[in-house]
Amino acid sequence: MNNRDVHLPGSENRQVTRAAGIIGIATLISRFLGYVRDMVLASFFGAGMVADAFIAAFRIPNLLRRLFGEGSLSIAFIPVFTQVMIKGDKAEGHRLAVGALKLLLVVLSLITMIGIIASPLIVHTIAPGFAKDPQKMALTITLTRLMFPYLIMIGTVALCMGILNVLGHFAAPAIAPVLLNLSMISAVFGASLFSDSQTVRGLGLAGGVLIGGVLQLALQLPFLARHGIRFWKRSGLWHPAMKKVGVLLLPTIFGAAVYQINILVGTLLASLLAEGSVAYLYYADRLVQFPLGIFGQAVATAVLPSLSRQAAGGDYAGLADTFSHAMSLVLFITIPAMVGLIVLRDPIVALLFQRGAFDEQATRLTSMALLYYVLGLWAFSSVRIVVSVFYALKDTRTPVMTATVSIATNLVLGMVLMAPLKHGGLALATSLASMVNLTLMVYLLRKKMGLIRWRPVLVSCLKTIAASIIMAVVVLLICRLPVFRQSLPGGVRLPIMIVIAIGSGVAVFSVAAKYLAISQWDQVMGLVKRSLSRS
Known part of the structure; x- marks a missing residue:
């Protein structure tokens, strides 16, 4: 990496497109297995009590992963790590990476211990509606405690992914979720061999999540070692550049994970509705995650290292060109995906999920949630690109401000729309809130960088x-x-x-x-x- 690279916008655009393609293909494989996993879950659990309990419990460590892993630390770390590497001091960059990984392990371990102890309070806050069913509340708390250690593995995996992306390696990080899906599928079938109880199967599924987290982390280590970054290398927990990461870290918690926070708000409100509402939103969100993960997240992941290199080199014209290219690319792919999902939502939900405990009514209600979620697909994807620009410029204040407005909008709209549209209103509120977030960010980015075409x-x-x-x-x-x-x-x-x-x-x-x-x-x-x- 050298300063000459940052003055080649055409080269950066080709690199972004190529990297997005690699990530997209790997994510396609992962999403396919993810749908196999969800088909298995729908067949075994339907949209009943155990399904609601597992989904609510899994959202908690998953949200923390987004907040403290890929949603904040990774995004805050990439621009600083890129700046160190672009100066040509490879050894210093490696020391920064190893120190950050070790520090993250300590922090996540502490958060996990606190989370396990505070699980009852967390579940009562996240899913207050479950209190009317003591059995569902107790199962959700148990599953939450079992899956909290997943945060340690997957949070570390997220930082490994960021490091490898900066070093130009995209395939292994993108393929890692395949291992989680395989582990969860195997766990459900394995638990079913010993018991017909849905509760036992749910506990087995939680164990599959933990095993999947371990496997994902194990996959990253050989590729990090190949680049000279080894966990076992003697290194302190602190590096001077971590101070810059710390300055960026806290604000990115809200700015980068606004979509996941809005989904969590939807889960909270859905727990107050009829049984199955949490599950309907989950299955619909999983379908939205297919194009969002393959295309939106792929482009956002691919573009951040390029934007960071250009920002570090002062090449703002190149940065603006790369941003325009990424926005056009993500809209070109997500708009037809959005239209296709709207037109085919009923048959797709029926094909993927309608079997076993998942009946026609569950299909109809999931399809309704999918319609309202997918209306915001273009906004969900675009927000990730705009956020990447602000973070490449080390501006964390703007994404925090717009994220706060978006979360407040989602909460207010959710409470208003859940009365007439039930769980569908919660999905629509998430889409509208994302559109508000995108509009504000684009307006403020235009004021900040008028040179964007x-x-x-x-x-x-x-x-x-x-x-x-x-x-x-x-x-x-x-x-x-x-x-x-x-x-x-x-x-x-x-x-x-x-x-x-x-x-x-x-x-x-x-x-x-x-x-x-x-x-x-x-x-x-x-x-x-x-x-x-x-x-």
């Missing part, structure tokens, strides 16, 4: 919307063909219809994107062709 982003976005509308019309027509309503047996109707509809939608969108001359289409296809030529 918004016109190409807007033109690309409008063209993408036009191509997505054409795609939606074709997909709707395909779903209404008589062959899918009368001729095919029920067991194969849904999968065949969805495969044909998605394949046709992708083909139509591709033709429309090429005809409308959307530049991101050429970039994505170029990445695909280069990947195929190397294989």
